[in-house]
Amino acid sequence: MIDVHYWPTPNGWKVTIMLEECGLDYNIIPVDIGGGDQFKPEFLAISPNNRMPAIVDTDPTGGGDPITIFESGAILEYLAEKTGKFMPSNPRDRFKVLQWLHWQMANLGPMMGNANHFKNYGKNLTSDPKQLEYGTKRFVGEVDRLSGVMDAQLAANEYLAGSEYSIADIITWPWAMLIGRLIDEASWETYPNLKRWVDQVRERPAVEKGFRIGRDLGERELTEEEEKSRRELLFNQTNEKVRHAREEAAKLAKA
Numbered sequence: 096m097i098d099v100h101y102w103p104t105p106n107g108w109k110v111t112i113m114l115e116e117c118g119l120d121y122n123i124i125p126v127d128i129g130g131g132d133q134f135k136p137e138f139l140a141i142s143p144n145n146r147m148p149a150i151v152d153t154d155p156t157g158g159g160d161p162i163t164i165f166e167s168g169a170i171l172e173y174l175a176e177k178t179g180k181f182m183p184s185n186p187r188d189r190f191k192v193l194q195w196l197h198w199q200m201a202n203l204g205p206m207m208g209n210a211n212h213f214k215n216y217g218k219n220l221t222s223d224p225k226q227l228e229y230g231t232k233r234f235v236g237e238v239d240r241l242s243g244v245m246d247a248q249l250a251a252n253e254y255l256a257g258s259e260y261s262i263a264d265i266i267t268w269p270w271a272m273l274i275g276r277l278i279d280e281a282s283w284e285t286y287p288n289l290k291r292w293v294d295q296v297r298e299r300p301a302v303e304k305g306f307r308i309g310r311d312l313g314e315r316e317l318t319e320e321e322e323k324s325r326r327e328l329l330f331n332q333t334n335e336k337v338r339h340a341r342e343e344a345a346k347l348a349k350a
């Protein structure tokens with residue numbers, strides 16, 4: 096059985112979509128990132144960067160003790176290896192997939208996260224619009240550039256890594272499908288091949304199902320007080336603030 100430490104966000108959906116695609120059994124363990132679950136010592140012992148998703152496989156590849164994995168890219172590689180699905184076995188094609196998987200992790204995910212921060216969250220964090228201008232321009236600009244990179248790749252290929260659907264598509268789709276919402280819906284006209292692929296991947300039943308897992312978890316209307324503490328928690332993280340939780344996690348790991 097696989098325990099998935101999860102909250103319904105693009106990085107979480109990558110894992111539920113992959114599990115649905117592979118037909119693996121799993122348990123959802125909610126990590127309410129607005130409520131601070133990511134700082135609980137028992138979670139930090141699994142995911143030391145205080146970010147979800149993370150998994151614990153109690154029946155791991157190769158046998159032995161349960162295996163814990165954080166970082167969605169590593170999780171998808173592990174599940175692909177465990178099931179022999181969505182990653183080719185020959186090195187030439189495998190590395191085509193892996194280069195796009197790492198591209199998503201290092202480029203599209205972080206740039207979209209930062210673009211969203213400056214463009215949307217920022218206005219609740221500062222009353223000075225000037226502070227947001229440069230960051231918005233820089234990161235929305237990068238998202239536009241990266242959308243062009245995908246569009247060109249998808250003009251020449253059905254899927255991101257070539258002719259086969261793979262973990263490169265599974266890891267990229269949950270972010271890429273939000274590009275219209277982040278830039279503006281009209282921007283899809285600039286990336287017609289990307290739009291074709293977003294719609295095509297969405298038609299897969301496992302994608303639709305994985306994307307809906309735990310939808311209700313994030314839907315509760317928050318009070319103003321809860322919103323304020325959520326902002327404080329998510330956007331004021333320093334070494335000093337998480338030190339205590341990390342020390343508790345280290346004690347737990349030793350016990």
Ligand SMILES: N[C@@H](CCC(=O)N[C@@H](CS)C(=O)NCC(=O)O)C(=O)O
Pocket residue numbers: 104105106107128133145146147148165166167168204328329
């Ligand atoms: N590179 C990580 C990113 C994970 C990540 O940023 N998760 C966010 C939610 S989408 C999170 O857990 N945030 C909690 C926090 O900011 O404290 C991955 O792909 O697994």
